[in-house]
Amino acid sequence: MEEVLRAFGGDPSGDRLGALAAEQGVRASVLRFDPVALEGWARALRPLEAARMACLTAESWSAIFRGDPSEALVSIEELSIRARSERCAASLIEATVLRAILLATDRRRDEALETSRRASRMARTESLPQQEYLAAVVLARLRRLSGKPHLAARILRAVLSVAPAPWSRWLGLELALAGGDVPDLGEAAAIPGAVRAAFAGDGAAHAEQMARAREVAAGARWIHQDLEVFDVLLRGAAHPETDSFRLGVEDGVPHGLFALALDPADEAAYVIADPRGRRRVLAPGLGLLAPMATLPEAKQRQARTEAAIAALLLAGSDGCSEAALFERLYGFPFHRRHRKTVDVLFHRVRQRTEGLAELGRDDGQVSLTPRCALVVPDPRCSPPPDYRLLQLLARQGSTSARDAADELGAPLRTVQDALRRLADDGACQPTKDGRRLLYRVEDTTFLEPTRA
Structure with a gap:
C-alpha cells in the first residue's frame, strides 16, 4: 500500500498510475474477503482526490462486508455519479454490481437480478474482463437465489475456466x-464434503467440514448466511429465514x-415427526438423525399421496380443512x-401409512397422527422431473437427445419428449448441427467471458 501511495502527488501520469494500482489493491482485498484491508485502503485513499473512485469502491465494499447497507448505499451512489461524470465504465459497472x-x-431479489443482468451486459459491451468476472459471479448468485442453480453453475464453470487464480x-x-x-x-470443496459426511451419517466429519467452509468464507457475510x-x-432448527420452509408454509428451499x-432419489427434503415435533429437513440431514420408520415402497411413485402425507404431518395434531389441503396440493380451489x-x-394415504399413522376425518377436517417416529419424503420441495436434464445441458453446453439419454x-x-417440452417452455434452445439436433441451456444475459 505504501508504494501505491507514493505514486500520488507528482504529475498527472503518476496520479493515474497510482489510482490504477489502488483499484487493483482494493480488488485483491475484495477477492480475499478482507474487510480490514478494505478499511485500510479507504482510510489511506480518502485524502487523495485522484484516487477518489478507488476510495469510494473500498468504502462501498467495506460497508457491505460489515453489513452496513445505509453507509454502503451512500458510497455506491457517489461512486455511480462520479463514474458517470468522468465516463469511467469500470467504476460504473462496479457501482451497478454493488447495488445488485x-x-x-434487502431481499429485493427481482430488482437485484435485473440490476445484475444490466451490469453483466455493460461489462460485456465494454470488454472489461475483471468487471465481467465480478458481474458474472453476482449474476450466478442471484440465479441460484431465484431457484435456477443449473444456470448459476453454468456461469461459474465458464468463468472459473478463464479467470485468474485470485x-x-x-x-x-x-x-x-x-x-x-x-x-x-x-478450498470450497469443504461444502460438498460436509454434504457427503451428512449423507454418510458422520456427524463429526460434517461439523469439521462445515467449520472449514466457514473459515474459507470468512469475511464474506453473504456466503456465511x-x-x-x-x-x-x-x-x-428454528431460524427466521427458514421457519416458513421448516413448518411447511412455503415449499421452495431457501437460498x-x-x-x-x-439425494440419489432426487428428493430435496423430508418431513419428520418424532418426539421433538414435526418439521421439514433437507435430505442430507437425515443422516445426522436417529433411524426412523419410513413409508413402505410403492409399486409406482405416488407423489401426490406422499405430498398429502407430508402436508398432514406438518399440519400437526389439529390437522387442517380438507378444502385447504386440496388447494395446496392441486393448486386450485376445492369444489x-x-x-x-x-x-x-x-x-x-391410509394405505401408505397403515401401522405407522392414523388418519382422522371429521366434518371437513383431516389429520394424521403418527404412531412412531416417522420420516416421509416431501415431493413438493423437489426440483421438476426435467431438472437433471437441465443440469446436464448446463454442464455440457449442448447435447443431443440420444447422448443425453x-x-x-x-x-x-422420454428424453426427446422432455427436451421438446423444455424447448416449448423456453428453458433450452434447439440448434441444428449438420443432421443432428442439439439442445443447449440459454441464459439471456450471460455470455462466456474471455481471459483477462
Missing part, C-alpha cells in the same frame, strides 16, 4: 452452493440450496365435484 448485492441483501475462492464457493460438480473446487441457512435446514441437497378425487387420495440412463423417447 445491496438489493439482494477469483477461484469466491467462484468456487458459489459453485459449490449451486451444486456444481467440477473435479477441483479448491448461505452456510448458516444450509446448516439450519439440515437440522430442522436456492436444493441442488446441494438432492364438490372433486369429492371422489379427495376420497381416493385419503384412501391411498445415454448419460442419464433414461429411455430415448
